Amino acid sequence: MNKKGDKLISVYWFVILFIVAAAIVYMVHTFYGKPYDVRQIEADLLISKIARCVSEGGYLKEGVFGEDFKGNFGNFCNLNLQVEDSYGWREQEQYYLGVEILKFDSYEKVLSLQEGNKQLKDFCGQNEKNFPICLERSLYSLDKEGNSYKINLISIVRKTEKNVY
Amino acid sequence: MRKKSNKKGEILTENIIFLILNLVFLSILAIFLFSRTASAAVLEERYAKQIALALDAAESGMIIHLEMGDALKMAEKNSINFGTIVTIRENIVTVRLRDGAGYSYSFFNNAQITARFDTESEEKYYFVIE
Structure with a gap:
């Protein structure tokens, strides 16, 4: 098993996870951070x-x-x-x-x-x-x-x- | 002398840490989403505006029933008396689901309006427009 490659994949996995989370947080903040315009x-x-x-x-x-x-x-x-x-x-x-x-x-x-x-x-x-x-x-x-x-x-x-x- | 490492045990530990980190990460995200979408402040604003618009559109003689299940749950959590969640003074509706002044919004209908908690269903408020 290539251990170096495994570690690299897990780092990329977290990078992707952070990007997805940041996008979700940004979208939620944009939508719920503002008041409802009625x-x-x-x-x-x-x-x-x-x-x-x-x-x-x-x-x-x-x-x-x-x-x-x-x-x-x-x-x-x-x-x-x-x-x-x-x-x-x-x-x-x-x-x-x-x-x-x-x-x-x-x-x-x-x-x-x-x-x-x-x-x-x-x-x-x-x-x-x-x-x-x-x-x-x-x-x-x-x-x-x-x-x-x-x-x-x-x-x-x-x-x-x-x-x- | 180099100590021989237990390779099987090492892989298992790494995987468990990796899984735990993933779970922690996703849990934090879920808590954030839940706190933003179902917070007392968001519900107060939503219901105050919704009630104000319903009353603006109302005519004399109407009775409007409003389902407020999620707001009542929030009020119960924050020990707020159900009968005092929605108050109408003059032409201003105030919704209060936590300690504090609540959220107020004005409506332009000049009719005499009273807000009452429906004690039968215990999930609704109703508004009598005279």
Whole structure:
């Protein structure tokens, strides 16, 4: 039996074992070391909630052009945009919502409302992982008289510290 | 005078050491993987976010049942009362599976929501959205 050759094989065996282990540790650390990023789902749920609040069954909901909606559409849509007191989030709002209603034929703006942190809008359109998640949706709706409208919705979720790092 | 070595015994010892080293190595790797994937911190974050998203999507009048078997096992291990694992204050859900403050995440649904431990199944939590 070639003893020198045996020893060499066992050294190589450990080298391979270390390489495999290092790769597994690296992959696990990469996957589990970062927080779960749920902002895309959150922004999607937020925009769906606003859409259901503005329009139902293809018709604009009652009160959409009323003072209650204009004054505080977050409250009107049963939304609470307060966040936990960590990473200074209480001082810097973590959400932005926008609703724009346009006449379908003339694209004349009938209503434009915003709520939350307006500065977050500046980050939209830039594909950086540390930036807030922006989501835009459009839908069409009718009023009781049969006039058609285009509704543009935008929702932005920041919450970077708990979802990216 | 050179001592004659016992070649059979030497080969056996070398092989045993080699096997033990392999086992030790693989055990350390398995412990590392288990500690990373099923740690209390990972479970706290996972459940807090999962509950927050479920509540965001919920409508008034709904009751949501959530299977939390692995979280309950972890809480039991760390002597945490099952009734206090999930708490909801205003619109912030907190999951606590070990000593400490736990993991908190906010949801935007403004409905009145209460979290209760299902004492019948002892594996679930349920959330009542009013």
